[in-house]
Amino acid sequence: MLFDIEVKISLKSGMLNPEATTIERSLDLLGYEVKNTKTVEIIKFQMEGEDREVIRENVVDMCERLLCNPVIHNYKINVIPQNMACGK
Amino acid sequence: MKIGVIRFPGTNCDRDVARAIELVGLEAEYVWWSRDDLTDYDGVVIPGGFSYGDYLRAGAMASITPVIDGIKALVKEEKPVLGICNGAQILGEIGLVPGVFITNENPKFNCEWVDLKVSNTRTPFTKDFKKGQTVKIPIAHAEGRFYTEDIDLLKDQDQIVLQFKDRNPNGSMEAITSVCDESGLVCAMMPHPERACEEILGSTDGLNFFKGFL
Numbered sequence: 001m002l003f004d005i006e007v008k009i010s011l012k013s014g015m016l017n018p019e020a021t022t023i024e025r026s027l028d029l030l031g032y033e034v035k036n037t038k039t040v041e042i043i044k045f046q047m048e049g050e051d052r053e054v055i056r057e058n059v060v061d062m063c064e065r066l067l068c069n070p071v072i073h074n075y076k077i078n079v080i081p082q083n084m085a086c087g088k
Numbered sequence: 089m090k091i092g093v094i095r096f097p098g099t100n101c102d103r104d105v106a107r108a109i110e111l112v113g114l115e116a117e118y119v120w121w122s123r124d125d126l127t128d129y130d131g132v133v134i135p136g137g138f139s140y141g142d143y144l145r146a147g148a149m150a151s152i153t154p155v156i157d158g159i160k161a162l163v164k165e166e167k168p169v170l171g172i173c174n175g176a177q178i179l180g181e182i183g184l185v186p187g188v189f190i191t192n193e194n195p196k197f198n199c200e201w202v203d204l205k206v207s208n209t210r211t212p213f214t215k216d217f218k219k220g221q222t223v224k225i226p227i228a229h230a231e232g233r234f235y236t237e238d239i240d241l242l243k244d245q246d247q248i249v250l251q252f253k254d255r256n257p258n259g260s261m262e263a264i265t266s267v268c269d270e271s272g273l274v275c276a277m278m279p280h281p282e283r284a285c286e287e288i289l290g291s292t293d294g295l296n297f298f299k300g301f302l
Contacts, residue, residue, distance in 0.1 A: 015235075016259070018195040066152055069145060069181065071188050071237060 006078040092119040092129040096139035108282040126158035131168040134175030147177035176276035187236030193259025203253040211272040212300035223293040225279040232278040234260035
């Protein structure tokens with residue numbers, strides 16, 4: 001079975017996010033008043049497998065070993081079987 | 089004595105570092121990332137640059153290459169390891185030193201001479217300085233803001249090596265720009281000592297860091 005994987009990586013709450021601050025300041029230049037701007041990195045890929053939980057465990061491993069730095073990041077993982085992605 | 093200069097795709101301070109090593113009378117040899125046995129070397133430098141284009145995070149891709157196993161083995165043999173700029177980011181990523189170096193508070197690429205305070209002289213790289221001495225060495229980075237979850241532990245274990253003096257150009261926690269492991273043999277620093285090794289460059293304060301391998 002083919003699974004669509006999505007990993008959302010964000011800075012831990014309270015961490016300074018200079019990119020988000022700069023975006024907020026630029027939006028202000030355009031006249032938009034926004035607050036609490038955050039940036040999130042999304043990594044998408046596909047994996048073949050039978051068991052959704054096994055896939056998820058693998059992706060957790062990837063996050064801990066490469067995709068995230070546990071000192072500064074939180075992550076959320078979505079594992080979606082492909083036949084569900086289109087609503088079947 | 090032979091010092092390994094680690095190269096990844098995107099490393100760009102390797103030749104400057106090799107020259108600095110030769111200036112203090114040591115032999116420098118380039119080591120490609122795929123090599124995992126570094127037993128030939130009396131120490132290594134991980135030079136600056138943009139390994140793997142800084143993809144994902146600065147130092148992330150380099151942190152899982154075979155040469156990292158070689159570096160960890162060298163550390164077990166109590167050989168000195170110096171990570172400069174991108175090399176410092178890599179040492180943070182692999183957890184050989186505490187904390188991480190992340191996007192500057194003002195997210196611009198900061199390239200300038202700075203005055204640094206030597207906060208710790210127990211590492212081989214700072215043993216020829218006096219504690220509290222000011223040294224002049226340039227920085228060149230956009231991701232050099234030091235952050236750690238436990239600053240008190242760092243202080244208790246005397247792991248702060250260099251701090252920005254007078255002003256903090258990247259917003260680092262307590263103006264820290266270099267830290268070491270508990271032993272002091274592994275040192276990560278954002279400033280570039282190899283760019284301060286000859287009078288013509290404006291300072292020779294960087295030479296002592298390379299004399300640390302002697």
